[in-house]
Amino acid sequence: MNGQEHTEDPRDPGTTPAEATSGPAGQGPLAGFRIGITAARKVEEQIALLERRGAETVWGPALSTDPNVVDDASLRAATDEVLAAPVDLFLATTGIGLRTWFDRAEAWGMLDKLVGHLEQAQILARGPKSVGALRRRGLRELWAPESESFDDVLGFLRGRDLTGQRIVVQEHGQSLSMVAHALRRQGATVTTVSVYRVRAVDDPGPLFGLIEEIAAYRVDAVTFTAAPAVAALMEAAGSVGRRDDVVSAFQADVVAVCVGPVTAAAFEMYGVPTMFPDRSRLGAMIKQLEVELPSRRAGLSIDLATGQQLLLHGDDVLLDGAEVKLSPAPAAVLQELVAQPGNVVSRPALLAALPSGTAGSEHAVEMAVARLRSALGTKSIQTVVKRGYRLAVDR
Template sequence: MSQTGGTSTTDEPAEGPVDAPVVGPLTGYRVGVTAARKVDEQAALLTRRGAQVVVAPALSLDPHRVDDAQLHAATEDVLARPVDLFLATTGIGMRAWFEAAKGWGLLRRLLDHLGDAEILARGPKSVGALRRYGLRELWAPESEEFEDVLDHLRGRDLTGRRIVVQEHGQSLSMVGHALRRRGAEVSTVSVYRVVAAEDPEPIFRMIDLIAERDLDAVTFTSAPAVAALMDAAGSTGRRDEVVSAFQADVVASCVGPVTSAAFEMWGVPTIFPERSRLAAMVKQLETELPSRREGLTLELVGGHQLLLHGDEVLVDGVEVKLSAAPAAVLQALVSNPGNVISRQALLAMLPSGTAGSEHAVEMAVARLRAALGTRSVQTVVKRGYRLAVAP
């Protein structure tokens, strides 16, 4: 032992009580976290369950507000004429817009103006923001997907209707284009833009960990975070390795279906909980990660049991041989048992060389049904397929 300036240092372990390592359902697993907001809460949820956590925010901590003059001008444009339909997409965006309007002395006018319109909300956070300011949505999808909002409007005559869309950090220009094709007059209000993290080094290190299979799972709480990670992976030349890792060994854990949909273009299977909450996402990892090591067992409708262990697939204890395409479909479906996987997502997951059409998906599903039993894979009209698990 030596003493320097009154402070003792020693090479011996300190005596006295030492915190015991946390042992839980995620002990031995390494999980990457890409969130910037509520990162401490998410990390605590994971570490309390024994996981080793690697944090690398994919986006800046705070959304970048658009220029005040631009937002002010957009607000005045909204107020200039009656609004028939208002689409609210995010809670943070709605709150920021209303606070800005308050500063300009326009809040009361804006609330009254939007209150005269039919209001649709994309999910519970935007619903909460609307109600906080005394506005009531007429409808919101359970899925929190904007596609379902558009489906809700399908079949309605939108000719000449004025629609205002609050953008959610990324441009919704394609949504506006789709509505304009149906005769609507569309105005978008951009409250903020999400941008990549100012310091890219943590996300670059996480990309290396993913590509080298040194993480068991990576969590995502927003679609822009998925895009930011993939963009960063592309800039380092490791995007193909990252996609391959997610397709095989690293679990892409998403907070909900909107975030999950951002992976579809890459053919990456994801998992997400029924309720889009951090705690539910972490809870799902508690069962998903151990099952991948020990073999996944699912109880299917009709009293059948499905067991996956490595490349082996067994139904009621009997091994089932699957070719590459049906096996890829099964992997996608078991990653989210009971949840709907779109045809486009399944098509992206089919092996290279497969005909690039939805007919290829239908053929793969037909072969999978023949192997597992026709009731095991259900068709959800206009949406896709799901694995029918026992309640």
């Protein structure tokens, strides 16, 4: 699969993620954060890892739970083509693809012939999982990049004169036809082996729901474990006229969290910044998320003139450690006031910050301020006559 640095194991048949669409927020470094998940498989593990750290999860799978569809006849024909002539260079891209290919060859009674044929070639492997699949069948790689990036494999060959070289490229879920064309421009004869193709999610409803959450900034981050999931989410967002909104959200406050650089590269065409760990593994991605997300959304602590401490962490509001529940209008007013603690914020500015659907008058601001004072204490919000309101802070 293109960009699938973390190969997910299929879920047990018939299982569904418990509380997958709205897991309970608990205690931990991610408490108060909502995180979207696009993975189709091994999703229970990811949800558990996030909820164990206090996060609330929103699941919207972008790909099928069984996305790797193998066309047996096509794979057999591609194998025959590989065996038809000596191979000078073999590019191995994914562990799951290699294992599937070798397993099918074994079922056809062709494994020894295929392995013997490939061991005469120089082998470049994208990462440790493809290396492991090769060595399991007695094959040894010439070189593999530390980055686990297929671009670096191609960089190893870029600029070389490959005239007369026969190269076999194992594809990984999506076509590598452009790679084949680039290698042919260097003089090589290229054969691609498509082991499997990625399949779209069967029921796109949850994905559309996640798209709405992203566009409305109701999630703090979204995780991606495969580049095709990025493409699938953007395609789905475009189909409902939400692609620009999703891109804007990712460019602003919603963090796109990727399992590795290949998945992250899928966002480059959209100008979306991403976060990914040094090691392309699910656990490393979650660990980085628990460290960096709170620092990006660090809790804002303000000492009020009343002697109380106000703490904002994500969507949570705490007053002297006690949670304060606010409806959207007073919450919007509070966000404007804490952005300029101790300074006056005008009524028109507060009115503009109120959620859509709120009555468009200064009376709506007065009602929101009244509710905010009821929640935080009457002396916490000061009225400045003919000017507006300010948060009373301890200077």
